[in-house]
Amino acid sequence: MRKFIKRYRGFLIMVILLIVVSVVNFELGKDAFNRAVSTIKEMILIIPPIFILMGLLDVWVPKETMVRFMGKGSGLKGIILSFLLGSAAAGPLYGAFPIASVFMKKGVTFSNILIFLGAWSTTKIPLVLFEIESLGLTFALTRLACNIPGILFIAWILSSLVSQKEISDVYEQNITMQNGKMS
Amino acid sequence: MSVIILYALMVGLLTLSWIKNRQKTRIALQKAFKALENILPEFLIVIVLVGLLLALINPQFISSLIGQDSGMWGTFLALLVGAITLIPGFVAFPTAAMLLVEGAGYMQIGGFISSLMMVGIVTFPVEKRFFGTKISLLRNVSAFLFSILVAIGIGFVMGEL
Numbered sequence: 001m002r003k004f005i006k007r008y009r010g011f012l013i014m015v016i017l018l019i020v021v022s023v024v025n026f027e028l029g030k031d032a033f034n035r036a037v038s039t040i041k042e043m044i045l046i047i048p049p050i051f052i053l054m055g056l057l058d059v060w061v062p063k064e065t066m067v068r069f070m071g072k073g074s075g076l077k078g079i080i081l082s083f084l085l086g087s088a089a090a091g092p093l094y095g096a097f098p099i100a101s102v103f104m105k106k107g108v109t110f111s112n113i114l115i116f117l118g119a120w121s122t123t124k125i126p127l128v129l130f131e132i133e134s135l136g137l138t139f140a141l142t143r144l145a146c147n148i149p150g151i152l153f154i155a156w157i158l159s160s161l162v163s164q165k166e167i168s169d170v171y172e173q174n175i176t177m178q179n180g181k182m183s
Numbered sequence: 184m185s186v187i188i189l190y191a192l193m194v195g196l197l198t199l200s201w202i203k204n205r206q207k208t209r210i211a212l213q214k215a216f217k218a219l220e221n222i223l224p225e226f227l228i229v230i231v232l233v234g235l236l237l238a239l240i241n242p243q244f245i246s247s248l249i250g251q252d253s254g255m256w257g258t259f260l261a262l263l264v265g266a267i268t269l270i271p272g273f274v275a276f277p278t279a280a281m282l283l284v285e286g287a288g289y290m291q292i293g294g295f296i297s298s299l300m301m302v303g304i305v306t307f308p309v310e311k312r313f314f315g316t317k318i319s320l321l322r323n324v325s326a327f328l329f330s331i332l333v334a335i336g337i338g339f340v341m342g343e344l
Contacts, residue, residue, distance in 0.1 A: 008224050010308065014231035021235065028238050036234025042271060043226065045186055047219065049193040055215035056196050059207045090185035092271060094229070094306045097313045098218055114322070121300045121326075126185040127272040134276035135283070135292070142340040143293060146333040147301075154325045161321055170315050177221060177313075178214070 046091040051098060058102050058178065066106035074112070079152075082112040086119025096120040104174040110167045111155040118151030225308040232305045233269050240268055242278050249282065249291040258334050261291040265298030266327055269305050290344070293337030294330055301326035 005012065018036075022029025070078040089096065100113050108116075123144060131140045200208040249261040270278070279292045302323050303310065310319040338344040 008227065011224055011227040011231065014228050014235075018231055018235060031241075032231075032234040032238035034234075035237045036230050039230045039233045039269075043230065046189070047226070048215075049189050051215040051219045052193050052197060052212065054218065055211035055213075056200055056208075058214055059211040060200065090189040092269065092306075093300075093303055094226075094309050097309055098222065101218075101313050117322070118301070122297070124185070124272075126188070127276075130272060131276050131296075134280040135296075138340065139289060139293070139337065142337050143297065143333060146336040147297065147329075150301075150326075150329045150333065154322065154329060157325055158318065158321055162318055166315070166317060170318060173315070174313060178218070 042092075046095055050091060050095045054098050054102050057099070058105065061106065063106045066103070066108055070103070070108040070112045072107075072109055074109070078109065078112050079115060082108075082115040083119045083123070083151075086116040086121075087123045087125050089120045089124055090126065093117070093121045101174045101178065104171045105178045110162075111159045114155035114158055115151055118147075118154060122147040122151065222309060222312055225312050228308045229269075229306055236268060236305060237270070240264055242281070245278075245295075246282055246285055246287070249287045249295065253287070253291060257288070258291050258294050258338075261287075261295040262298045262327065262330055262334065265295040265300075265330070266302035266323075267304045268299065269303065270299060272300075275299055288338070288343050289341035290334050290338030293341075294334030297330035297333040298327055301330060 018029060018032060021032060068074065070081055074081075086096070096117050100117060103113050103116065128140060128144065131143070197208065200211065245261075245264055248264065249257045253260070275296065279296055282295075283289070283292055304323070307319060307323070310322075314322070335344065
C-alpha cells in the first residue's frame, strides 16, 4: 500500500487538486473532469498498440540491424530513416517516448532519436495532409520548410549541449527500464 | 484515420509474429505490458493535468488572447498556450482555422501550431522518465525558441511582416 502511494503520489496530488478546484468552482472542475475522461479515451485508443509495436520491435529486430541502419556510422541513411519513421507515425508525441526508449536499447544514436522525435512531433504525414486541408498549402509548406531544418538543428544542438556521459547514463537507465526493473 | 493505420499495423505484425514464433510473441506482449505498467503513474498525472489545463485554456480563451491585432504580444501568448496545452491534431487544425476566421493572424497561428506540436509541458512527467530532466528541459526549451522562428517565418511568407 505504501509502495502504491509512493508510486502514484503525483497522480494523487493531481486528483486532490482537481477536487479542490471543483469545490472552489464546480463548473470548472466538471469541465476539467470531462476533459480528463476524453483524454483517457484517446490514450486507451493510442497507447496499447504503440506499446505492443514497441514490444515486437524489441523482440524481433536485433540490435546489430538497428545499429547498422540508425546507429553510429549510419550517417545520412540513419538521418533519413529516422525522419521517415517519425513521419509515418500516428498519435501524439507521448507515444514516441516509449519507442525512443527501445531505440536506445538497440543502439540508435542520440541525434537520430532526437530527429525521430522531431519528425514524430511535426512532420507526421496524415497530420500534414489535414493541416493543408484546414490552413492551406502555403501555410503548411512554410511550416514544414521551417520545421524540418529546425528538427536537425535541435538534434545537433542537443547532442552538443549534453555530454557523452549524460547520454550514456540515460541509455543505461532506459535499458534497465526495458529489462523490467523499476527505477 | 491514423488510428486505423496504427491498429492495422499492430494486428498485421502481431499476427505475423504469432505465426512465426509464439514464444517470442508472448515475450513481446509481456514487455509491452510491463513497460506500460512502468510508466502508468506519469500518464495518469498527464491525464488530470490536461483536463485542468484544457478547462482553463479553452478555444474562447485562446481566441481572446490571439485575436485581431494582438501583434507580438499575441504571438508570444500563442506560443505559450501551444507549449502548455496538448490538443490532438484533428482538433487543433480546425480550431486554428476557426481562430483565423475570427481574426487571428497567421503569425500567431504558426507559433501556436509549432509549439503545440514540438513543446510538451504537460507531458513533461512522461518525457522525464525516459530522457531525464536535463535532456527533456533542453529539448523543450530549444523547441520553444525554434517555434518563435517558425512564427516569424510564417508571418513573413504570409505577408504580415
